[in-house]
Amino acid sequence: MRWLVLALLAVLGLCLGSPGIDAEQNPLPQHPDAGTAIQPQRFIVKLKSQSQPAVPAQAPGQRTEPRLAALASRSRLTLDAQRQIADGLYAIAVQSGSGESAASTLARLRADSSVEYADLDQRRYPQTVPPNSLYGGQWYLQPPSASNPAAVDAQTAWDTTTGSTSLVIADIDTGVRADHPNLSNRLLAGYCFISDSFTANTAGTGYACPGTGAWDTGDVVTSSDISSHPSECGSGSSAQSPAYSSWHGTRVAGVLGADESYTAGIVGVTWGPRILPVRALGRCGGSDSDIITAMLWAAGIPVTVNGAHLINPHPAKIINMSLGATGSCPSSYQDAVNQVTAKGILIVASAGNEGGPVDAPANCAGVVAVAGLRSAGTKVGYSSLGPQIALGAPAGNCVNDLFSGANTLPCVDEILTTTNLGSYGPDANDYTGQYYCDPTTGSNANCTLSDANQYRTYNLGTSFSAPIVSGIAALMASANSSLDSCQLLSRLQEGALPYPQSSATTATMCHVPAGTADVQNSECICTGDGQTCGAGMANAPGALAAALRPVAAVSVPGSVSPGQDATLDGSGSAAAQGYAITAYEWTSTGSHVLQIIDSTMARATVTAPSCGIGTVRLTVTDNDGRTDYADVVVGSTSASTTAPAAASGSSSCSLQAAAEQIAVCPVNATAITGSGGESFSADVVNAPDTSVTWEVNGVAGGNTTVGTISSTGQYMPPSQVPTPATVTITAVSTADPSKSASAMVTVTPPPKGGGGGALDWVTLLALASLTVARACQRS
Secondary structure, eight states: OHHHHHHHHHHHHHHHOSOOTTOOBOOOOOOOOTTOOOSSEEEEEEEOOOSSOOOOOOOTTSOOOHHHHHHHHHTTOEEEEEEEEETTEEEEEEEOSSOOOHHHHHHHHHHSTTEEEEEEOOEEEESOBOOOTTGGGOGGGSOOOSSOTTOOOHHHHTTTOSOOTTOEEEEEESOBOTTOTTTTTTBOOOEEOOOOHHHHTOTTTTOOSSEEOOBOOOOOBOHHHHHHOHHHHOOGGGOOOOBOOOOHHHHHHHHHHOOTTOTTSOOOSOSSSEEEEEEOOBTTBEEHHHHHHHHHHHTTOOEEETTEEEOOSSOOSEEEEOEEBSSOOOHHHHHHHHHHHTTTOEEEEEOOSSSSSOOBTTTSTTOEEEEEEOTTSSBOTTOOOSTTEEEEEEOOOBOSOTTSTTTTOOOTTOOOOOEEOOSSSOOOEESSOOEEEOTTTSOGGGOOTTOSSEEEOOOBSHHHHHHHHHHHHHHHHHHOTTOOHHHHHHHHHHTOBOOOSOOSSOOOBOOOOSSTTOOOOSOBBOOTTSSSSOSSBOOHHHHHHHHTSOBOOOBOOSOOOTTOEEEEEOTTOBOOTTOOEEEEEEEEESSSOOOEESTTSSEEEEEOOSSSOEEEEEEEEETTSOEEEEEEEEOSSOEEOSSOSSOOSSSOOOOSOOOOEEEEEOSEEEEETTSOOEEOEEEEESSSOOOEEEEETTEETEETTTEEEOTTOEEEOOSSOOSSSEEEEEEEESSOTTOEEEEEEEEEOOOSOSSTTOOOHHHHHHHHHHHHHHHHHHO
């Protein structure tokens, strides 16, 4: 195996070269393409629900579920294997029959009327490489400084909370070394969901997978493993490279919550919550079907494994996923994310280490995608980036030559955490992660830090950015259990620090990747618009301060009637633990003023407008002066809000901003040729700009044929009745031109008589009555 060690070091040497002290080094491995197609082809298929009872779970060896068999027959596929994940959701392996591509097979599956969605069952990979004695070296947990502005300052946040012991963080990864002294007191039993025996690597360990426990047995991959397992490890140019065991899950768990009471080691971001290890990765990564099963189970959603229904007895509040691969978010992942976040559970994922667009599943809607930062607050070269990023956190960066001095220099600014020293199977536990033993020159069973047969490795990657943010989120949820997944995300971003807009080592600004080939693998300055590295740098005290604000919640009636009273209920609002709501304030905001009764009570009454829309804002204040608000849009027939009905911390939520709405008043009008016309108004809510432009029959400003309308909404009819006589008045949003609202105007000639065209008293009375009616309608 000496050739393997030398080859790996040679490759790293070529990648790193001999940079000066200020050069950035990004020694991260490249994984095979996630979409590599190898027979048998593997897919995740969800069948559409039917009215008949659900098909019972199928144990291994049982007959094929009838609907799957019918699908395979219609799609001309040979079904090699099936595995039920949940009700209607299956992992299948098929032979295409004609050797067609996986993309073609997938297209036929998706085209079948019984299929809700179908995705390739791809591989995902760990996003990394391989006040106590070491806390001084954990720069990323200390207060920000001029040299380390990206530090998250967990130290200050710990003065408020170190985390609740009742909270659970799930770590979906390679499992853990539960005998590590920094972790042994923090871990729940967990579960292994790896369905492939090669990936699980449990032979001779006495440990079953799938099965209870998430014991990391090692994920070493040799050249012979790769050549004999192309389905798991890829083949040809897409094959994974040989690698020693990473102990990746143990490293990530240490960043999340290494036990501070063990004074010989390191500390995690949070010390109170329990860590639930969930093993879904092993040799050559892990399959999407196993990872998705792990996600659902971690959230407390029932899953099926080998025909048995499983429910997690310790559902997580936060799920950390330091894994991924290139490509867009598959429907199967988005479905799982939707189910998990609907339970108020936060998913945090690493952005990826390719320097291009954000990996899946971090790019799925509702996931907190975390970019990797250098200690200076700039994007570390290897980190992926783009609009899906929520915020950035330290990922570790080396600015020194690791290979000088007989390979004994540590990586400057790496992430220190828990690990194991074994190159193949487990060996001695460690706290720095800076060493591997070379198995060709020493005994792997007796590896110690004093052995001469060691070479340096390092903890770098967005795999470590994600657990830093997960740990901060755990502190937030511990301080305020009312926060749901959307509120945790928004307040993480609220508490973030702005990115430095200059750097001593680069002048390059980051940009949104134009595509997969647009790779930014060197340090760049994160833009301040949130489009490249998210809202800012993760900051524990800032996020905790945001979390301690109360949560404004409003219950609205299902329907309202024009001009009638409607009750808005804010009694579901809640303060953080140890605090109480002391004040409620309901106010009418925007251009359309609404009448409110009991404006300082938990429940208020608002009069629905006869025409148009308005906004009522509830502001709640706790006994420490912290506030939160929620907006309710009230129209003539409905009331709506994006706020939760009650601050329970487990309700479904939407990351989508409240939709812009427009209404025009009056809805119907009559205008007489030659008269003063009709005045219209437009109400715009949930938009940064409430101005509109006006059209008549689709013509901006109108014309002499259909009538004209001013910028203030004054419609002037034409001199002759148009054909047809009814014209459409439209208000178009300036903020979003795709949003508009319309009213109808019927143009009529003036009444006959009245002395040569002058308006007689009957006409004047009619016009006066019409004016009064319009005024009443707008109120």
